[in-house]
Amino acid sequence: MSIRTNKMKAVPVLLKQLMIARSKFHERETDASFDRKLEKLRLDLNKIKNVFVRVKKNEEELLDILAEVYDHLHKLDRSKLDEDMDDICKRIKYSAHKLVPMDAFDDSSKEEDHKGGQIFHSSQQLQQPHQMSWTPGDFYQLDSFLKSCLSSLLIFPKNAVIRKSNAINLWIGEGLIKDTRDETADELGEDVIDDLLKCYVIVRYSNGKSSRFNKFLILPSIHRQLESHVSKEDVEHPRNSRIDKLKLERKRETVGDWYFDYSIRSIFNVGASYLYFRPQWGKIFPNLEVLQLGRWQDSPSHHIEVGSEEFLKELKNLRQLKYLSLRGISRIFELPSSIVELERLLVLDLKACHNLETLPNDISSMKSLTHLILSQCYLLEGMPKGIEKLTNLKVLKGFIISTPEKTPCRISDLVNLKKLKRLSIHIGREAVIKDMEFESLKEFLALQRLKISWSVSDPKYGNIYxxxxxxxTKLHLKCFPGKDFGECFFDYIYLQQPIELNITGGKLESMNVYFDWTFVNILRLKYLKQLKVDINYLKSLFPYAEIFKN
Incomplete structure (x- = not known):
């Protein structure tokens, strides 16, 4: 391949050729001085190997802003131009400064080589707000829609690191975003977060070089503006002012102790660890749309437990409920069958309910569900009937493959879910995997992210096609039981673009070329103690790679 054929692969190809040439030079003679020069060249190339990608992305961002200005000028939109002028100039200046990645040869970003730790990590440190070189934006410059979306996030504590999925699910539950003809609610939520980033009112909290991020923070100055704005609205429009959100902040909280003359639409557990419920508490909140009782924090150290699971029986009275999170709550053993009566429910998050053993027998009536999250419910042994009939599902996490009796729905049945974009599959201890079952994934035309995890170490469970x-766009394999990819074949024939490949844990020893690595542009390997790899070779292949042994 010529270096000029594909500029995105130019440096990886050059690195690969450098490794070949270096090996040939060593065969002829050993020259320490010359080898040091080759090593310096390799290190410099590694530092700039994603420059073309970053430049292209930065060019597009600047062109988007210039196109926006042109549109205002072309339409002679004086009022809009006058209103946005300061922000536009700020965005142009910031984008122009980003155009050339000045940190490409920053020696402070050094590769590490630690025994038993991180072998190769090409990412930068997490971007924190105080590292930003630009001036924070102004909440009052946002349009009314963005103001509403940002204001709803006041439910989170100040300086909280907020997951994008938590924010988007909250907006879905509150009805701020919903599916349109052109975009799903999740896509619209991503657009909202991108717009808030461009307006400099939130900041990404993620790897500096990764094009993706899943967490953000509201800048402190913007948080103050938000609080001031809400207080001012309450003072200036007392008749229109309505407290419709309840925060559970004390360590011990009792739900149902409040009696108000207005309608509560959201209950959000900010910091409670022990939850108790009054009898018939559900009848007090007939208009409740968001019930976030579980944890929103990433760390499982945020312990939450309920006094009794009897409170779940009251959920049937919450007919307006759209978003229910019981994530990470202890002492929930069974989800009552009455929950299927919540026909407006869009998001059901049961992740990490470690005591949960039983789900309703049939959930086919929950037609509105768009997000069903069951991952890390380790005592669940199977799936309910009717999942394949939830045709609005876009996110299905924690789908368990077990025996036909415990999981009557198979992977091939899920093909009916035409909107499904994220799917995680867990192969259980009693899994019965039918021939050709995983081949049916090729029919999932909308699927973007796929995760397959194993709870069994027997290599035969990894022998799938x-x-x-x-x-x-992303494939994640967790606890793969095989020693080599030869035991599990991934056919990439239908892929339309390179993907991100994550492999976490398991018995993998070798990464022989059973997979066409040209279809991987991001590689992450973690907790693979038995893996034997040529690190320099992997460095030459991928513009972004992370390898951890433990």
Whole structure:
């Protein structure tokens, strides 16, 4: 391949050729001085290997802003131009400064080589707000829609690191965003977060070099503006003012102790660890739309437990409920069958309910569900009937493959879920995997993210043939039981673009070329103590790679 054929692969190709040449030079003679020069060249190339990608992204960002200005000028939109002028100039200046990645040869970003720790990590440190070189934006410059979305996040504590999924699910539950003809609610939520980033009112909290991030913070100055704005609205429009959100902040909280003359639409557990419920508490909140009782924090150290699971029986009275999170709550053993009566429910998050053993027998009546999250419910042994009939599902996490009796719905049945974009599959201890079952994934035309995890170490459970769906962007394998990818074949024939490949834990020893690595642009390997790899070779292949042994 010529270096000029594909500029995105120019440096990886050059690095690969450098390794070949270096090996040939060593065969002829050993020259320490010359080898040091080759090593310096390799290190410099590694530092700039994603420059083309970053430049292209920065060019597009600047062109988007210039196109926006042109549109205002072309339409002679004086009022809009006058209103946005300061922000536009700020965005142009910031984008222009980003155009050339000045940190490409920053020696402070050094590779590490630690025994038993991180072998190779090409990412930068987490971006924190105080590292930003630009001036924070102004909440009052946002349009009314963005103001509403940002204001709803006041439910989170000040300086909280907020997951994008938590924010988007909250907006879905509150009805701020919903599916349109052109975009799903999740896509619209991503657009909102991008707009808030461009207006400099929130800041990404993630790896500096990764194009993706999943957490953000509200800048402190913007948080103060938000609080001031809400207080001012309450003072200036007392008749229109309505407290419709309740925060559970004390360590011990009792739900149902409040009696108000207005309608509560959201209950959010900010910091409570022990939850208790009054009898018939559900009848007090007939208009409740968001019930976030579980943890929103990442760390499982945020312990939450309930006095009794009897409170779940009252959920049937919450007919307006759209978003229910019981994430990480202890002492919930069974989800009552009456929950299927919540026909408006969009998001059901049961992740990490470690005591949960039983789900309703049939959930086919929950037609509105768009997000069903069951991952890390380790005592669950199977799936209920009717999942394949939830045709609005876009996110299905924690789908368990067990025996036909415990999981009557198979992977091939999920093909009916035409809107499904994220799917995680867990292969259980009693799994019965039918022939060609994973081949049906090629029919999942909308699927973008796929995770397969194993709870069994027997290599026979890793002997599956997976045909990757065409729209896939990310594949995550967790606790893969095989020693080599030869035991599990991934057919990439339908892939339309390179993907991100994450492999976490398991018995993998070798990464022999059973997979076409040209279809991987991001590689992350973690907790693979038995893995034997040529690190320099992997460095030459991928513009972004992380390898951890433990």
């Amino acid at each position: 997976v045909i990757l769906p065409p729209s896939l």
